[in-house]
Amino acid sequence: MPTATTDSPVRTALRTGPVTPRRRARSGRGAAGRSRAERLAPYVLVAPAALIIAVFRLYPLGLGVNFSFTGDGDRNGQAVGLDNYAALFEDPLFLASMKNVGLLVLLLPVAVAIPGLLATFIYLRVPGHRVYRSVYFFPAVLSPVIIGAIFNLLLAFDGPANALLGTVGLGPVDWLGDPDIAMYAVVGVHIWATFGMALVVFLAGFATLDASLIDAARVDGASLPRVVRHVIVPGLSRTIQFVVVTTMIGMLTSMFGLLYVMTGGGPEGSTYLPEYYIWFQQGQMGRPALASAASTVLFCVMLVVGLAQIAVLRRAGRED
Amino acid sequence: MKRRALWSTALIAPLALYGCGSAAGPDSGSGGDGGTLVVWDWKSGDATATSYVEAAKADFAAKHPDVEVEFVAQPFDQYYNLLGTAIQSGEGPDVMLFNGGGQLRERTDALLPLEDYLAEDMDRLAGWEAFSADGHVYAAPVTLQGHPIYYNKALYTEAGLDPEAPAATWDDFLADCAQIEEATGANCFALGNKEGIGIQFFLSGMGPGVLSPEEYDAWIAGDRDWTSPDVKRVFEMWVEAEQAGLNNDGVNSTAMFNDEFAIFDAGDAAHVIGLMSDVGHWKDFAEFIGPENVGVMPAPLANPVADPSLPYDGGIGYGVAEWTEDPELAADLVRSLSSTAALEAFYADAGAIAADTTIDASSSGPATAAIVDQLQTGKPALHVALSAETLELMGRLSQQLLSGSVTVDDALAQLAESDQAG
Incomplete structure (x- = not known):
């Protein structure tokens, strides 16, 4: 608890302010009133932010969790204990959505490696690297709905992608209609749409890389893969960690638009993600309490992922 | 300095709170009070439904000149999400549009039984089955939907x-x-x-x-x-x-x-x-x-x-929320929304088979005539059940x-x- 004698950040901030007006204020009033005001000031200053978080974040969160223990439909408002959670873990759709979260985690290295590799090529100044730098970033400014619509056309059964496959003698692939392929197609489109941002972060990381190290490695006769493996990757470890964290968050929280436009959760429920499942149960099935339970589970998953990421970032900070 | 900080805190805090809370805007979509009825649907924004809405409003204004009717057109793909939220909070529109069948039956808790108010329309309109559950009627059909x-x-x-x-x-x-x-x-x-x-x-x-x-x-x-x-x-x-x-x-x-x-x-x-x-x-x-x-x-x-x-049911229909203040008034609006004049306009402009069996649809080509001919013998569609x-x-x-x-x-x-x- 900050008191008049401790060094709270707020007090420090006040102390570093201009000295003259403070003296004037002190001379005008009694010492007791001053010290009480000084004691209260940090609380008052923090209060709006704390209130906003408590009223608009924590309280609704508590309400939501509480709501997940009530029933839907006929049992609306009644406490049903863990029934909703039991229903969730029996629902093949929800299990499929959790499985897809696992798939996203498995695909994360690919989503990080692609921008990393391309950024390396740009850094190493392959011919036309300036053009590529802007071209790669371009999809990042398009909304998921537009991207979804574009790829709906490209990946349609009688669309250009299959026509291209046809010209090289390969059979058509039902990109968005085959349950074994659809999720990869959507994740692929998501990576295509978002890797530009990670690429920019990588390029910023490269800017801090010591060029003399690479030159030294080259003089020593190291091949390109060895330069990448032993010089570039260690030098970029913090950038890579940052990209891993942000890419993971992006995959877990911003695929809804693409799923909605491209597959609608199908075929056969193979492209559900928890977010889409929550929206579906709440709105389409009229089961808000079940959706709350799913939200609570998703919140816990994100909490674990988030804490793990904070731990990773902290460790990276310490290495520094 | 400190006093100024306190003052600005006192000034900013309510502003910040107001800013956070005002995203929905004042009174948007809240239940009707003081002579306003709020209707939610996904149709009234369409150009093809303009004449229908006008005809229904005119019919209602003739009966209740002092009551204002506000149509709020929601996007259809979000409609039941928004409605679900309104139902959950127990306040929202007085009258709302529904698809017949499951979407309505899942939400009968939030709806008022209307059979007593709509008794006169029972013979004129077709497609009641899709808007009924447990012996009660919860909405009046506007169009018929079927699968020829x-x-x-x-x-x-x-x-x-x-x-x-x-x-x-x-x-x-x-x-x-x-x-x-x-x-x-x-x-x-x-x-x-x-x-x-x-x-x-x-x-x-x-x-x-x-x-x-x-x-x-x-x-x-x-x-x-x-x-x-x-x-x-x-x-x-x-x-x-x-x-x-x-x-x-x-x-x-x-x-x-x-x-x-x-x-x-x-x-x-x-x-x-x-x-x-x-x-x-x-x-x-x-x-x-x-x-x-x-x-x-x-x-x-x-x-x-x-x-x-011919498999067909009531396609869309208007129901009354159970939280509305004056159920009779809201039910009167539902009757206006399914009046012959309004439905005729809907049929002609929007290309819908209207629920009103007294409308003559023979002029719209052989397919329409064939469909309308079969309405008398038609049965509810299997999947709607x-x-x-x-x-x-x-x-x-x-x-x-x-x-x-x-x-x-x-x-x-x-x-x-x-x-x-x-």
């Missing part, structure tokens, strides 16, 4: 078939399809099952030719035997049609709205199980292939004892049936379980 089997008469002619005498049995139908495909290259069915809705149309469109009249009526009444050979036959036909190559390619990745209908519009498929109102219907098709080429056929018989009839959960499961299973990852027996067992639980 449309066919392209030009393709029939091109294939050397009589366009006025489509096949009456499933076997003849298959033979005709083979002939059409050979002569014109067109598929038998335009089908899009990306959303899992294709099976609903197929069940309702083809079911009348498979289920005996007794079994059909029992199904609608809630006594559904998922193990019966006839029900199994419908799902076998669904698989058979795909395996025999009757459908266009990539059914599970083709959207029904509107890629499926675009295939039929383009003359690339000879048949489509469409709708009667709104989209994917006689008016849309007539624009592309000409009104004279749009045919409507009864379900081909796959069971000699079946007696096919199912719960939203079962329909969702059926959508997923239908995709699995097409890809061969589930057997018909297994699918039916899952559906029976879901149907009995609901």
Whole structure:
């Protein structure tokens, strides 16, 4: 608890302010009133932010969790204990959505490696690297709905992608209609749409890389893969960690638009993600309490992922 | 300095709080009070529904000149999400639009029984079944929605078939399809099952030719035997049609709205199980292939004892929220929204088969006439009797049936379980 004698950040901030007006204020009033005001000031200053978080974040969160223990439909408002959670873990759709979260985690290295590799090529100044730098970033400014619509056309059964496959003698692939392929197609489109941002972060990381190290490695006769493996990757470890964290968050929280436009959760429920499942149960099935339970589970998953990421970032900070 | 900080805190805090809370705007969409009725729908924003809304407003204003009616048009794809939130909070519109069937039945807790207010309209309007649950009526039908089997008469002619005498049995139908495909290259069915809705149309469109009249009526009444050979036959036909190559390619990745209908519009498929109102219907098709080429056929018989009839229900209808302050006033608005004058405007502009049986629809081409002719003998569609959960499961299973990852027996067992639980 900050008191008049401790060094709270707020007090420090006040102390570093201009000295003259403070003296004037002190001379005008009694010492007791001053010290009480000084004691209260940090609380008052923090209060709006704390209130906003408590009223608009924590309280609704508590309400939501509480709501997940009530029933839907006929049992609306009644406490049903863990029934909703039991229903969730029996629902093949929800299990499929959790499985897809696992798939996203498995695909994360690919989503990080692609921008990393391309950024390396740009850094190493392959011919036309300036053009590529802007071209790669371009999809990042398009909304998921537009991207979804574009790829709906490209990946349609009688669309250009299959026509291209046809010209090289390969059979058509039902990109968005085959349950074994659809999720990869959507994740692929998501990576295509978002890797530009990670690429920019990588390029910023490269800017801090010591060029003399690479030159030294080259003089020593190291091949390109060895330069990448032993010089570039260690030098970029913090950038890579940052990209891993942000890419993971992006995959877990911003695929809804693409799923909605491209597959609608199908075929056969193979492209559900928890977010889409929550929206579906709440709105389409009229089961808000079940959706709350799913939200609570998703919140816990994100909490674990988030804490793990904070731990990773902290460790990276310490290495520094 | 400190005092200034305190003052600015005191000033900023409420501002910040107000800023956070004001995203919804003052009183938007809240329940009517002081002579205002709020209506939620997804139609009133369409240009084609303008005359309908005007006619309904005029009808209501004549009865209650001092009451204002506010239409709030919501986007359809978010409609039930928004409505769910309103229902959860126990406040929202006084009058709201519903699709008949599951969407309404799942929310009857939030609706007022209207049979006492609407007694006079019972004979004039058709399609009540879809807006009724447990012996109560919860909404008045505006349009009728059904699933006629449309066919392209030009393709029939091109294939050397009589366009006025489509096949009456499933076997003849298959033979005709083979002939059409050979002569014109067109598929038998335009089908899009990306959303899992294709099976609903197929069940309702083809079911009348498979289920005996007794079994059909029992199904609608809630006594559904998922193990019966006839029900199994419908799902076998669904698989058979795909395996025999009757459908266009990539059914599970083709959207029904509107890629499926675009295939039929383009003359690339000879048949489509469409709708009667709104989209994917006689008016849309007539624009592309000409009104004279749009045919409507009864379900081909796959069971000699079946007696096919037009499957249709109340399509959309307005209901009254149970939290409304003056139920009689709101019910009067519902009556205005389904008055003959308003529905006539809706039929003429929006291309919908209106729920009012007194409207003359014979001038809109042979397909419309054929549909309206069959309204008297028509029965509720099979899929409309199912719960939203079962329909969702059926959508997923239908995709699995097409890809061969589930057997018909297994699918039916899952559906029976879901149907009995609901």
